[in-house]
Amino acid sequence: MTGRGRRRSSGFLGLLRRNLPLLVVGALLGGLLGWMVASLRSDYTASTVVSVRAGTGDAAATNTAVQSAAVIATSDAVITQAAGALGVDPGNLKRRTTATVDDGTTLVTISVTASTDAEAARAAAAVADAAVNSYRTRSSEIASQVRTAGEELLASGKLSASAAEIARQNSIGLTVGQAQGGSIDGAVALTLVSPPTQARLAGISKSIGFIFGAAAGVLLAALLALSRGWQRRRRIRNEADLQSARGSRLAVTDDSVDQIAGVILESGQRCVVVLDAGAPAGPADAFEHALADALVRQGDTVGRVVIGAQADLVPAGAPGPVRTARWEEADSLLSRASREKLPAELGCDIVLVAVPVDVPATVLLHGQRNYVPVVLVGSGSRLGDVEAALAPLADAGPIAVLVG
Amino acid sequence: MATVDAVAPFRPESAESSGRDRGAAWIVSMFAATVLLQRLSLPGGTVPLLLPVLYGWVAYGLFTGVVAFNPTRLRLWLLAAALTAIVAPIQSSLVPIPIISLTSWGLFVAVWLPATVHLVDRGRDTLRRAFEGCVRVGEILAVACLVMMATQFVGLRYQDWLALVVPKTFLMQGFVITYPVQYDSPIYRANAWIGLEPSIVSIQLGVCLVLAVLLRARARTLLLLAVGLIATVSGSGIVIFGVALVVMLLHPIRRQIARFFVPGLVVIGLAALTPIGQQMLGRLTEVSSSGSSASLRAITPYRYLWADWTADPLVALVGHGAGSSQKIIEATNVPGLLVASPIKVFFDYGLVAGTALAVFLIACYLDGPTRSLAAGLFLSSWVLQPATTALVIVMPTMLFVAWWAPRDFAPVEVEPLVQASRRDRGTE
Numbered sequence: 127m128t129g130r131g132r133r134r135s136s137g138f139l140g141l142l143r144r145n146l147p148l149l150v151v152g153a154l155l156g157g158l159l160g161w162m163v164a165s166l167r168s169d170y171t172a173s174t175v176v177s178v179r180a181g182t183g184d185a186a187a188t189n190t191a192v193q194s195a196a197v198i199a200t201s202d203a204v205i206t207q208a209a210g211a212l213g214v215d216p217g218n219l220k221r222r223t224t225a226t227v228d229d230g231t232t233l234v235t236i237s238v239t240a241s242t243d244a245e246a247a248r249a250a251a252a253v254a255d256a257a258v259n260s261y262r263t264r265s266s267e268i269a270s271q272v273r274t275a276g277e278e279l280l281a282s283g284k285l286s287a288s289a290a291e292i293a294r295q296n297s298i299g300l301t302v303g304q305a306q307g308g309s310i311d312g313a314v315a316l317t318l319v320s321p322p323t324q325a326r327l328a329g330i331s332k333s334i335g336f337i338f339g340a341a342a343g344v345l346l347a348a349l350l351a352l353s354r355g356w357q358r359r360r361r362i363r364n365e366a367d368l369q370s371a372r373g374s375r376l377a378v379t380d381d382s383v384d385q386i387a388g389v390i391l392e393s394g395q396r397c398v399v400v401l402d403a404g405a406p407a408g409p410a411d412a413f414e415h416a417l418a419d420a421l422v423r424q425g426d427t428v429g430r431v432v433i434g435a436q437a438d439l440v441p442a443g444a445p446g447p448v449r450t451a452r453w454e455e456a457d458s459l460l461s462r463a464s465r466e467k468l469p470a471e472l473g474c475d476i477v478l479v480a481v482p483v484d485v486p487a488t489v490l491l492h493g494q495r496n497y498v499p500v501v502l503v504g505s506g507s508r509l510g511d512v513e514a515a516l517a518p519l520a521d522a523g524p525i526a527v528l529v530g
Numbered sequence: 531m532a533t534v535d536a537v538a539p540f541r542p543e544s545a546e547s548s549g550r551d552r553g554a555a556w557i558v559s560m561f562a563a564t565v566l567l568q569r570l571s572l573p574g575g576t577v578p579l580l581l582p583v584l585y586g587w588v589a590y591g592l593f594t595g596v597v598a599f600n601p602t603r604l605r606l607w608l609l610a611a612a613l614t615a616i617v618a619p620i621q622s623s624l625v626p627i628p629i630i631s632l633t634s635w636g637l638f639v640a641v642w643l644p645a646t647v648h649l650v651d652r653g654r655d656t657l658r659r660a661f662e663g664c665v666r667v668g669e670i671l672a673v674a675c676l677v678m679m680a681t682q683f684v685g686l687r688y689q690d691w692l693a694l695v696v697p698k699t700f701l702m703q704g705f706v707i708t709y710p711v712q713y714d715s716p717i718y719r720a721n722a723w724i725g726l727e728p729s730i731v732s733i734q735l736g737v738c739l740v741l742a743v744l745l746r747a748r749a750r751t752l753l754l755l756a757v758g759l760i761a762t763v764s765g766s767g768i769v770i771f772g773v774a775l776v777v778m779l780l781h782p783i784r785r786q787i788a789r790f791f792v793p794g795l796v797v798i799g800l801a802a803l804t805p806i807g808q809q810m811l812g813r814l815t816e817v818s819s820s821g822s823s824a825s826l827r828a829i830t831p832y833r834y835l836w837a838d839w840t841a842d843p844l845v846a847l848v849g850h851g852a853g854s855s856q857k858i859i860e861a862t863n864v865p866g867l868l869v870a871s872p873i874k875v876f877f878d879y880g881l882v883a884g885t886a887l888a889v890f891l892i893a894c895y896l897d898g899p900t901r902s903l904a905a906g907l908f909l910s911s912w913v914l915q916p917a918t919t920a921l922v923i924v925m926p927t928m929l930f931v932a933w934w935a936p937r938d939f940a941p942v943e944v945e946p947l948v949q950a951s952r953r954d955r956g957t958e
Contacts, residue, residue, distance in 0.1 A: 222626055224629075330619065330630050334630070
């Protein structure tokens with residue numbers, strides 16, 4: 127189970143490795159598209175920075191004041207004032223305005239988007255001015271309230287006798303003034319730090335658009351590479367590719383001839399049908415010889431039957447008896463009864479029957495189990511074609527061999 | 531009363547036991563790393579150290595054959611990640627003032643990529659060993675919580691020892707490590723000193739408590755985990771345990787847990803008499819209070835974002851941008867206001883990509899070995915926790931659900947597990 131898991135994992139990673147060109151193309155195409163879409167936006171964003179003076183040393187209170195300033199900067203009152211100055215619709219301006227707190231600072235960045243850079247800069251300046259004015263008005267109101275309160279206090283005579291005496295002695299004006307100053311110091315103030323000198327294109331930058339697009343391209347390409355339909359179009363070049371084909375009990379290259387012979391002998395079957403699925407003729411014949419030799423080395427006598435055009439090409443010196451057959455005889459030779467009689471007819475332990483893969487052959491063999499199919503796959507064959515060749519032979523547990 | 535007959539038969543020990551040990555050890559060690567490393571970060575304090583550790587551990591698992599890719603979840607992840615990337619340039623074109631964070635998107639897809647693998651050996655025996663190991667880790671965590679509480683009750687003030695020995699740049703920032711159980715109290719909620727927040731330790735202990743019940747652990751183990759959970763003074767783990775318990779009651783495993791009913795009530799009753807218990811009881815109905823922690827997680831965020839969300843149907847379709855909901859919520863300056871998972875998924879990425887993302891995320895909770903824990907984690911993650919990019923909150927879902935799916939046996943609520951020691955004794 128563990129080994130299977132390892133093979134499947136490497137299968138997925140190997141699949142991506144094999145499809146590297148597809149991934150690269152996906153990344154480039156996606157990146158290009160992302161770059162283009164990010165370029166579509168033609169409006170501009172201008173930003174202005176205001177500083178919040180909280181009038182307190184307490185960090186939490188300062189933070190609250192800064193966050194509040196960001197909310198107030200986009201409040202209806204501020205936006206309406208700015209829209210009035212610009213002569214635009216407040217609702218529209220509000221949708222185009224944001225205020226964000228710069229982490230770890232008392233600065234608030236007010237950004238406004240508009241169709242031209244100049245308009246964006248004007249709007250950002252107007253919103254910032256309105257926000258600053260709003261705070262200034264509030265500070266004036268506080269100062270006015272304190273002043274009024276002081277005057278009312280003096281006028282009403284509610285100061286205690288001793289306090290009034292002290293106030294008189296220490297100059298009433300100074301006492302009240304300090305109280306007013308303290309109150310004003312405690313008020314939050316907004317000051318302009320950086321006016322909107324330069325507007326930039328709104329939205330993400332082209333490079334970020336490229337990165338998003340490239341990522342999407344790679345991910346979609348990987349998804350495509352993992353799809354069965356794409357995999358079936360892939361050409362088989364090595365043993366790992368062949369192993370990704372479904373439907374074989376063993377998938378190896380023609381170097382593993384002893385392993386193949388071992389599997390055949392373990393199966394106990396006396397007939398091996400070697401089917402050619404696009405393998406070059408020379409290497410295919412060489413493999414059949416090598417397989418016959420390997421079986422002989424393991425103590426069996428081997429006979430060979432070659433069907434069809436290949437009958438003329440049987441080389442001299444092949445081990446064991448050799449029988450050639452015309453293509454017309456294929457039907458009878460591949461029938462179960464004929465195959466079971468073949469070893470006795472040729473006087474050997476095992477018979478190798480060589481036949482090209484085609485519809486009549488696979489139809490005759492479909493669903494039978496009393497033979498070992500060996501499918502010779504040529505380098506460059508498509509995975510889908512190989513799987514199609516293996517599928518009708520599934521019951522017999524075919525061995526797929528990459529030849530050439 | 532459960533009997534031995536009611537427990538599913540176990541396969542005999544075989545040569546595969548070392549493989550099972552490897553799978554179980556892989557899970558237990560990752561859970562232990564999650565508990566131990568949750569406060570540590572890569573330099574800068576934003577990317578958890580757990581993330582590279584997790585990637586290294588998954589790579590090791592793939593290399594050694596302990597885990598393999600899950601084809602279904604891998605395809606769903608690729609689709610969701612691709613679609614959420616595709617919408618970013620489109621959002622940039624359509625949203626009036628786009629807030630699109632490449633980092634936020636990258637963290638999202640990176641945190642969930644490890645959920646695309648599963649254990650190769652997902653057998654019941656491996657599951658039992660893994661659960662047992664994780665319960666032991668939970669026991670140690672619970673003891674640490676209790677020690678932390680005990681030291682405070684004897685007069686030692688809470689001290690963040692980890693912050694004293696680890697440079698600030700290597701500690702996760704932006705988390706409330708712990709805080710007093712109530713205003714002006716000298717007693718801080720237990721986080722075992724290593725917990726990122728009491729609520730996260732609560733989740734870990736709540737999960738362990740569910741595992742312990744599924745394993746029919748000894749009463750002292752259950753008691754230890756329950757008391758440790760209470761010491762965190764956080765409802766996060768209790769919610770997981772409560773939901774899991776309800777799901778268990780709907781399955782045959784209810785016969786197994788019936789024996790815990792009376793002792794459980796006694797423990798709850800005794801706990802309710804303590805100041806911490808009173809505090810916990812007070813939080814049971816807090817969701818109805820607008821400023822409560824539960825409300826700030828489950829209700830208030832939607833109220834803040836609904837207007838923006840529904841202002842423009844086209845923008846609702848493509849989303850406002852990765853990380854935009856977080857920015858907007860932060861700008862409200864409401865302490866404790868969190869971005870719940872559905873907001874993150876649908877507000878940021880829109881209905882189209884968000885649906886693909888949601889399908890992947892929900893798939894991570896399906897077909898695991900335990901329905902009760904999956905339900906508890908799902909409810910917690912999708913209603914109460916910002917569980918899309920917080921790896922430490924995502925980890926239990928991977929450790930106890932996704933990495934075990936698809937299961938090839940009946941859920942443990944249908945065919946209950948039993949601890950090895952009990953099995954060996956052959957008694958209940």
